[in-house]
Amino acid sequence: MTSKIAPVILILLTFFYLGLFLVLPLAAIFVEAFRKGFAVYLNSFNDEYAWSAIRLTLLTAGIAVPLNVIFGVVAAWCITKFEFWGKNILITLIDLPFAVSPVIAGLVFVLIFGRQTFFGEWLLAHNIKIIFATPGLVLATIFVTFPFVVRELIPLMQEQGVLEEEAAVMLGAGGWDIFWRVTFPNIKWGLLYGVILCNARAMGEFGAVSVVSGHIRGETNTIPLYIQTVYDGYAAGASAFAMATLLAALALITLIIKSIIEWKEKRRER
Amino acid sequence: MRNPKQHNVLPGFGLTFGFTTAYISLLVLIPLSLLMVRAASLTWAEFIKTVASPQVVASYKLTMGASFLAAVINAIFGFIVAWSLVRYKFPCRRLIDAIVDLPFAMPTAVSGIALTAICAKNGWVGSVASIAGIKIAYTQLGVLVALTFIGLPFVVRTLQPALEDIDKELEEAAESLGATKFQTFTRVILPSLMPSLATGFTLAFARAIGEYGSVVFISGNLAYKTEITPLLIVAKLEAFDYAGATAISVVLLFMSFILMFIINSLQFYGRKFK
Numbered sequence: 022m023t024s025k026i027a028p029v030i031l032i033l034l035t036f037f038y039l040g041l042f043l044v045l046p047l048a049a050i051f052v053e054a055f056r057k058g059f060a061v062y063l064n065s066f067n068d069e070y071a072w073s074a075i076r077l078t079l080l081t082a083g084i085a086v087p088l089n090v091i092f093g094v095v096a097a098w099c100i101t102k103f104e105f106w107g108k109n110i111l112i113t114l115i116d117l118p119f120a121v122s123p124v125i126a127g128l129v130f131v132l133i134f135g136r137q138t139f140f141g142e143w144l145l146a147h148n149i150k151i152i153f154a155t156p157g158l159v160l161a162t163i164f165v166t167f168p169f170v171v172r173e174l175i176p177l178m179q180e181q182g183v184l185e186e187e188a189a190v191m192l193g194a195g196g197w198d199i200f201w202r203v204t205f206p207n208i209k210w211g212l213l214y215g216v217i218l219c220n221a222r223a224m225g226e227f228g229a230v231s232v233v234s235g236h237i238r239g240e241t242n243t244i245p246l247y248i249q250t251v252y253d254g255y256a257a258g259a260s261a262f263a264m265a266t267l268l269a270a271l272a273l274i275t276l277i278i279k280s281i282i283e284w285k286e287k288r289r290e291r
Numbered sequence: 292m293r294n295p296k297q298h299n300v301l302p303g304f305g306l307t308f309g310f311t312t313a314y315i316s317l318l319v320l321i322p323l324s325l326l327m328v329r330a331a332s333l334t335w336a337e338f339i340k341t342v343a344s345p346q347v348v349a350s351y352k353l354t355m356g357a358s359f360l361a362a363v364i365n366a367i368f369g370f371i372v373a374w375s376l377v378r379y380k381f382p383c384r385r386l387i388d389a390i391v392d393l394p395f396a397m398p399t400a401v402s403g404i405a406l407t408a409i410c411a412k413n414g415w416v417g418s419v420a421s422i423a424g425i426k427i428a429y430t431q432l433g434v435l436v437a438l439t440f441i442g443l444p445f446v447v448r449t450l451q452p453a454l455e456d457i458d459k460e461l462e463e464a465a466e467s468l469g470a471t472k473f474q475t476f477t478r479v480i481l482p483s484l485m486p487s488l489a490t491g492f493t494l495a496f497a498r499a500i501g502e503y504g505s506v507v508f509i510s511g512n513l514a515y516k517t518e519i520t521p522l523l524i525v526a527k528l529e530a531f532d533y534a535g536a537t538a539i540s541v542v543l544l545f546m547s548f549i550l551m552f553i554i555n556s557l558q559f560y561g562r563k564f565k
Contacts, residue, residue: 225398
């Protein structure tokens with residue numbers, strides 16, 4: 022008797038917990054955004070500050086993500102294809118941003134480039150703006166998102182070993198050819214997954230960029246910071262949630278792509 | 292640096308190793324060590340005065356307490372979710388499996404305003420709770436809700452592979468030897484899941500300690516009551532008190548590193564006893 026009831030209770034609890042904590046917040050974003058109707062929703066985007074926030078987010082992610090992809094592939098190659106002293110230290114260092122509060126990630130760059138330091142004064146004298154400007158946003162974003170790609174690739178490349186690559190060397194292939202023709206086809210789905218996760222986080226990062234941005238409207242407000250400004254401001258409600266629907270949609274697309282990739286992997290294994 | 296015993300024919304070690312270490316040094320190592328250097332330039336009295344002030348101590352209590360409780364909630368419900376996903380077949384199972392990662396993919400600021408909307412007095416959950424006389428948004432309970440949300444995937448995702456790996460034959464052997472379902476669970480299944488459960492718990496705990504974006508909207512940020520430690524760092528920075536911000540950051544970093552050390556040890560322990 023108990024063996025029949027227990028599964029039902031556990032499954033119901035699963036639905037209840039995930040419904041309460043995941044589905045309700047997600048639904049709330051869209052309900053709040055469309056509360057005053059579709060016209061009001063569209064009108065939220067009729068704001069030059071909203072568009073400059075969208076452009077800045079695309080620009081920041083457009084710089085940070087490709088750099089982290091290059092780093093991710095290079096670091097994963099180094100860690101999985103070679104044995105060397107200090108490998109575990111290197112892996113720990115790669116994980117470090119996961120352990121550091123995003124607020125602290127922003128703070129370190131303020132401490133380096135801020136006006137209160139010697140270096141900061143030099144930058145100011147030469148009219149180079151890093152903090153409270155786009156370069157600072159990019160740096161903070163890179164810091165927070167760089168483990169994503171390499172973390173995805175390391176287990177994948179470890180599993181595949183080095184035999185195929187070694188065979189390619191024996192057959193006379195150069196490093197570049199080996200990567201593109203032997204390694205890349207094996208890791209492309211994992212890489213894609215790492216890229217979309219990295220991108221979702223880069224576009225949505227809040228704590229770290231909030232510290233380095235200075236919240237200058239139209240200049241250093243990314244979408245998440247714009248949401249905060251609007252949410253705390255006079256109009257509140259609808260337009261903050263309208264912008265939030267963009268990022269929520271991005272999150273949903275990320276989850277869909279992730280599921281498709283996992284499904285493909287499972288099918289290949291069979 | 293290279294292990295001389297190993298002859299590796301693959302190209303690119305020097306280049307990739309050099310690039311990797313340079314990238315990490317420039318972006319992570321040097322900035323974080325500068326934070327330490329900067330903290331070291333404070334006098335001990337200054338440091339203590341900042342990190343032990345009543346307002347800051349109240350924030351540690353809230354941050355640690357709410358993070359711990361959130362991790363406990365996630366350990367219990369995460370176990371149930373992972374168990375259901377691995378062991379049972381039911382409608383929408385794949386959809387549910389996919390949505391578990393939502394807190395990873397959703398920007399924290401968006402989660403923050405969404406949770407605030409449902410927990411506020413007139414929100415879906417808040418209105419029900421207020422009938423019972425419970426306030427969620429702008430109280431410590433709100434902080435707990437946000438931290439539970441962001442830590443939700445960790446326990447599920449660390450337990451899932453471990454649950455899939457459990458040898459069915461062990462369970463069958465236990466039952467054929469006369470163990471009840473409950474005994475099989477507590478004596479056979481649970482022990483082999485402990486390392487993964489503990490890892491997931493600690494990961495959720497560590498993530499919650501540093502969390503900022505999802506909490507600041509729902510907490511209301513009342514001094515001594517609903518201020519989390521990362522918020523105080525931001526507040527000090529906005530007041531241009533760089534020394535104060537640095538001092539609190541060092542304390543917060545220290546807590547995170549201890550947890551990271553525990554996670555690594557747990558994973559080591561888990562591998563050793565597999």
